Amino acid sequence: MKHSQPLVIGNWKMNPISLLDAKKIFSEIKRSQKKFSGTSVMIAPPAIYLPDLSRINKNTSIQLGVQNINPLPSGAHTGELSLPMVQEFGATFSIIGHSERRGNGETNDEVALKVVSLLKHRITPVVCIGESERDEAGNFFVFIEAQIKSVLSQVPKTRYKDIVFAYEPIWAIGTGKNATIDDIMEMQLFIQKVITKFASRTTANQIKILYGGSVHGGNAGLLFQSGALDGFLVGGASLKPTEFLAIVTATTI
Numbered sequence: 234m235k236h237s238q239p240l241v242i243g244n245w246k247m248n249p250i251s252l253l254d255a256k257k258i259f260s261e262i263k264r265s266q267k268k269f270s271g272t273s274v275m276i277a278p279p280a281i282y283l284p285d286l287s288r289i290n291k292n293t294s295i296q297l298g299v300q301n302i303n304p305l306p307s308g309a310h311t312g313e314l315s316l317p318m319v320q321e322f323g324a325t326f327s328i329i330g331h332s333e334r335r336g337n338g339e340t341n342d343e344v345a346l347k348v349v350s351l352l353k354h355r356i357t358p359v360v361c362i363g364e365s366e367r368d369e370a371g372n373f374f375v376f377i378e379a380q381i382k383s384v385l386s387q388v389p390k391t392r393y394k395d396i397v398f399a400y401e402p403i404w405a406i407g408t409g410k411n412a413t414i415d416d417i418m419e420m421q422l423f424i425q426k427v428i429t430k431f432a433s434r435t436t437a438n439q440i441k442i443l444y445g446g447s448v449h450g451g452n453a454g455l456l457f458q459s460g461a462l463d464g465f466l467v468g469g470a471s472l473k474p475t476e477f478l479a480i481v482t483a484t485t486i
């Protein structure tokens with residue numbers, strides 16, 4: 234059983250389509266914050282909403298973050314946002330290597346560079362890993378191992394504990410098909426084994442491992458009770474406050 238404080242992270246992606254709606258969703262979650270004192274709640278809205286949501290996020294324990302970042306501090310990078318920019322508006326974490334970005338060409342090396350830069354700025358990297366499909370022979374483990382290794386090989390071992398890994402099988406994202414408890418337990422052990430090879434069992438135990446992929450209020454409790462997880466990365470359900478809060482409640486210890 235895990236003993237660390239659970240995390241539930243909402244990835245709003247490119248939603249909702251207005252600031253007004255973003256404020257409504259955020260305020261509804263904020264109103265229930267007393268109920269989730271045992272769990273860290275983190276929300277990654279579209280970055281353009283960050284200043285406004287940051288303003289209404291005073292005196293709460295909710296953390297705001299971004300869905301991607303450029304690892305460089307400034308310069309000629311059209312359309313990009315840097316860490317100091319989002320940090321000024323309250324970002325404390327960044328999702329990195331989401332499969333929707335990897336699907337657009339983001340490489341393991343680029344993900345690793347972003348993680349290094351985030352750690353330097355003391356912003357938590359939430360690194361998404363996950364296979365597109367499972368094969369009987371278990372070759373997908375090799376794919377996942379490469380995703381983890383490319384990050385760990387660039388980061389000093391003393392900072393491993395500051396990384397969060399989110400296991401998000403691509404076939405489970407937004408499909409309504411979640412990984413089974415057995416799949417998740419097996420993957421958690423595998424991720425820990427890979428980290429142990431790089432560092433130690435103690436370090437492996439310190440790194441938080443989340444699951445993402447069609448998590449909702451109805452399945453979060455059972456998945457969390459497996460004892461393999463430190464929490465969830467939630468896409469679609471994070472835009473529905475009641476559903477999102479049910480997931481948070483399922484992890485509250």
Ligand code: PEP
Pocket residue numbers: 244401405406407408445446447448466467468469470
């Ligand atoms: C995601 O995109 O990170 C995700 C987990 O999506 P969903 O919860 O909608 O499957």
